[in-house]
Amino acid sequence: MTVTVVVGNPKPASRTSTAATLVAKGLRPEAEPTVIDLVDFGAGLLGWGDPAVAAAARTVAESELVVFASPTFKATYTGLLKLFLEQFDGGTGLAGVLAVPVMLGAGPAHALAPDLLLKPVLVELGATTALPGLYLSDRTFADDGVIEGYSDRWRPVVRALTDAAKVADHA
Template sequence: MTVTVVVGNPKPASRTLTAGTLVAKGLRPETEPTVIDLVSFGAGLLGWGDPAVTEAARTVAASELVVFASPTFKATYTGLLKLFLEQFDGGTGLAGVLAVPVMLGGGPTHALAPDLLLKPVLVEIGATAALPGLYLSDQTFQEDGAIQRYSERWRDVAQALASGTKAV
């Protein structure tokens, strides 16, 4: 299974990257995920046709499972992630991709953000977003067991969905 983590944090090698990778490994422990840290593209995300951004978009579109991870900024996902998601055609750009929205924040105030704000965009560009989004505390996610509980609950479902989402 091809697994990718897309990280929308404007800080390189962030806690968001760590959390997204842990979620991907929790859902697919036998697979080493490809990590796309969007901050590395810089101004390439602002236009169309940047070769590195185009290749990253191809990688995501060809994946069976993609964890989209973002910190919570102004009660929603980052503009960096929004710029990347604009690379995909509406309705079909992520057809066949099982997408898992993950967001980190400082407290429970925005706990519904992954499902209310990020998931609809992923569905709009064609992804299958059947699993619930995951909101994590940016301070405690490595110790609080939330990723482990989520992974244990949804691992088999993710495998079944991902194996059935790619057209033959």
């Protein structure tokens, strides 16, 4: 099982990274996720052909489960995440990837942002987004039980979908 976390927070080692990693581990506890912190790429995200960005995009495209995470910024996901998502071809760039949109915010005003804003972009890029997006409080996610509840509810679905994808790949 290949699990990747893509973090679109402009601050390195952010709460977004911590929360997304907890989500990934909750959904597939047997797999250690690869964490791609987009802030590390700097100006490499602004053009085409940066080798580090291309390698990260390949890692994501070859993953079975990817948690795409962003803080809520101006009521949506960050431009940093948008720049990375531009690396993927529409319709096929994330084909075969089970994607989970996760966003963090200070309050419930933007609780639908993962489903209304981030999920449609992931679908447009070809990802499977069978799980609902997850919105977390940036102050309480580590202790409020939301990640655990989400993981317990959706872990069997993730397992079934990724196992089915493996069977289809070998058919």
